[in-house]
Amino acid sequence: MIASVLIKKFGIDNELKTIAEKVIASERINEEEGLLLYEKAELSLLALLADHVREKKNGKHAYYIKNIHIEPTNICVYKCRFCSYSRKEGETGSWEMTIEEIIKVVKEALKKNISEIHIVGGVHPERDIYYYAELLNEVRGVAGKAHIKAFTAIELDYMFRKSVKTNREGFEILKEAGLNSIPGGGAEIFSEDIRKQICENKSTGNTWLEIHEAAHQCGIPSNATMLYGHIESYRHRIDHLERLRQLQDRTGMFNAFIPLKYRNKNNELSSLKEVSITEDLRNYALCRIYLDNIKHLKAYWPMIGKGTTQLSLSFGVDDIDGTIEDSTRIYSMAGVEEQNPVLATEEINKMIIDAKRVPAERDSLYNII
Ligand code: V47
Ligand code: SF4
Numbered sequence: 001m002i003a004s005v006l007i008k009k010f011g012i013d014n015e016l017k018t019i020a021e022k023v024i025a026s027e028r029i030n031e032e033e034g035l036l037l038y039e040k041a042e043l044s045l046l047a048l049l050a051d052h053v054r055e056k057k058n059g060k061h062a063y064y065i066k067n068i069h070i071e072p073t074n075i076c077v078y079k080c081r082f083c084s085y086s087r088k089e090g091e092t093g094s095w096e097m098t099i100e101e102i103i104k105v106v107k108e109a110l111k112k113n114i115s116e117i118h119i120v121g122g123v124h125p126e127r128d129i130y131y132y133a134e135l136l137n138e139v140r141g142v143a144g145k146a147h148i149k150a151f152t153a154i155e156l157d158y159m160f161r162k163s164v165k166t167n168r169e170g171f172e173i174l175k176e177a178g179l180n181s182i183p184g185g186g187a188e189i190f191s192e193d194i195r196k197q198i199c200e201n202k203s204t205g206n207t208w209l210e211i212h213e214a215a216h217q218c219g220i221p222s223n224a225t226m227l228y229g230h231i232e233s234y235r236h237r238i239d240h241l242e243r244l245r246q247l248q249d250r251t252g253m254f255n256a257f258i259p260l261k262y263r264n265k266n267n268e269l270s271s272l273k274e275v276s277i278t279e280d281l282r283n284y285a286l287c288r289i290y291l292d293n294i295k296h297l298k299a300y301w302p303m304i305g306k307g308t309t310q311l312s313l314s315f316g317v318d319d320i321d322g323t324i325e326d327s328t329r330i331y332s333m334a335g336v337e338e339q340n341p342v343l344a345t346e347e348i349n350k351m352i353i354d355a356k357r358v359p360a361e362r363d364s365l366y367n368i369i
Contacts, residue, residue: 016041023049023289026056031238034290038234043282050285050316057295062313062357063366064322064348067116068109072097072135076122077158080188080199081268082230086122096124099138106139110146116364117143119150120185123202129163129170133177140178147364148178149223152185153211157203167214175218181364182215184223184258190243191236198230198269205240209247216251221365224254224294228283229262229275237283241290248293255366256296256319259287261304277308281315288316296366301343306351313355319362322348 012020019033029037037046073096076086087094097105106117117139132151139148151159151174160170171179188195190205203211212222226240248254261280264270288297298319301309309320322343345361352359361369 012041012045016045020045020049024052026053026292028292029290031242034238034241034286035234037289038237038282038286041282043278043285046282046285046289047315050288051314053288053292054297054316054318058318060358061318061360061368062352062355063296063319063360063362063368064352065116065362065364066112066114066322066345067118068105068114069118069120070097070102070105071121072102072119073121073124073127075124077125078123078154078199078202080202082188082198082227082262084263084266089125099135102135103138103142107142110143114146115369116147116149118183119148120152120155120183123155123158127159127162129159129165129173132159133173136174136177136179143178147180149181149183149364150174150179151182153182153208154186154203156182156211157207167211168218171215171218171220175220179220181220181255182212182222184225184256187225187240188227189232189236190240191232194232194236205243209243212254213247213251216253221253221255223256223258223298225258225260226287227260227262229279230269230272237286238290241287245291245293248291252293254294255364256298257287257291257294258298258300259283260300263303277311280304280308281311284312284315284317306343310351310355313352313357320348320351322361 015036019029019037022029022033073094074085074087075089075094075096076083079086109117119135119139136148136150156167156170160167163170165173186203187205187208188199190208192204195202195205212224215222224244226237228237244254244257262269262272262274264272264274284297284299291297296319297317298321299309299312299317300321304312309317313320349359363369
C-alpha cells in the first residue's frame with residue numbers, strides 16, 4: 001500500500017520500485033540493489049525509505065549522550081594521507097598527555113555528569129598493552145560507573161602485536177583493566193585498493209574486521225565507521241557496508257554505525273573537494289537502508305556541523321552523539337566549522353524537538369537515562 005503510493009508519487013522505474021517495495025517490507029537488499037539506490041534514487045525517495053527503516057527500529061527517539069573525548073597523543077607510526085593531525089615524535093605540533101593529565105581531564109568532566117569516556121589517539125611507537133592497561137586502570141579508578149570506550153582497531157592491532165598477544169589475549173587484559181567497548185575508528189574504506197592509496201601500511205580492512213570480531217567474542221561491543229567522500233566509488237562503499245553487515249550477522253555486537261565525511265584541510269588529500277550536503281544525506285539514507293542489522297545510525301555533529309546533523313534526522317539518523325565537551329582535534333585540524341565543539345543539553349533537545357523527534361539521553365548501550 002505505502003509502496004504503491006510511493007511509486008505513484010515518485011514515478012520511479014521498475015528496478016527502483018522493486019527495491020523500494022523490499023525496503024518497505026523489511027526485506028534485505030543486495031549489493032547491486034544498494035548500488036542502484038546510490039546511483040539512481042532521488043533524495044526524497046531515499047529520505048522516505050531510510051525514515052521508514054529508522055522509525056521501525058527506533059520509533060520517535062533521537063538519542064544523545066553526555067560524554068568526553070580524550071586524545072592522549074597525536075604521535076603516530078602511520079601517516080594516513082587524509083589525516084590532518086598526526087605527527088612524528090618531536091615534530092612541531094605533536095602532543096603526549098601523561099596519565100596524570102588524562103586523569104585530571106576525566107575528573108573535571110565527571111563533575112558534569114558524563115556517562116561515557118571516549119579515548120582514541122595516534123598509534124604511539126613506544127606504547128604497549130601494559131601502558132594502556134595502566135591508563136585504563138587509573139581511569140577506571142576515578143570513573144565510577146562511567147563507561148570507557150577506548151582505542152581504534154588500529155591502535156589495538158599495534159599494541160597487541162607489540163606485546164606479542166593474540167587479539168583474544170589482548171582484549172582479556174584490557175577488559176580486566178576497565179575497557180567496556182571500542183569505538184569505530186580506523187575502518188576508513190575496507191577495499192585494499194583504496195587503502196593502498198589513502199592509508200598504505202596501516203592495518204588492513206580484514207584486520208579491522210578481525211579485531212572487532214575478537215572484541216565481540218570477548219563480550220566487548222563496538223561501533224563501526226566509514227570514511228567517505230574522498231577517492232572511493234559507490235561500489236567501494238557498498239562493499240564496506242556488506243562486509244560490516246556480514247560480521248554483524250555473525251556477532252550482533254555492533255551498537256552503532258557512524259559515516260564520517262572526509263574533511264579536506266591540512267592533509268595530503270587537500271586537493272580533493274569535499275562532497276555536498278546532498279551527498280551526505282544520500283549516504284546517511286543508504287547506510288540506514290543497507291545496514292538492516294545495526295540498530296543505530298549516528299551523525300557525529302562536531303564533524304558535519306549542527307545544521308546537517310539536524311537534517312540527517314530525516315535521513316535515517318537516530319543518534320547525534322551529543323558530546324557535551326569535545327576536545328577532539330581530529331576534525332578541528334581537518335577544517336571543520338566547529339573549532340571548540342560544545343553543545344549544552346538544552347541546545348541538543350531543541351535541535352531534536354525542532355526536527356520533530358523525541359530527545360532521549362542515553363548511556364553507551366542505548367539505555368535511556
Ligand atoms: O578513523 C581522520 C577519521 C576517525 C579525517 O565510535 C577523518 O562513537 C574526516 O572514529 N576527515 C576517528 N574524517 C574518529 C572516529 C569516531 C568519531 C566519533 C565517534 C566514534 C564512535 C568514532 O576519524 C578515523 C578516521 O576515519 N578521520 N581524518 C578527515 N580529514
Ligand atoms: Fe595515525 Fe589514525 Fe592519523 Fe592514520 S588516521 S595517521 S592511524 S592518527
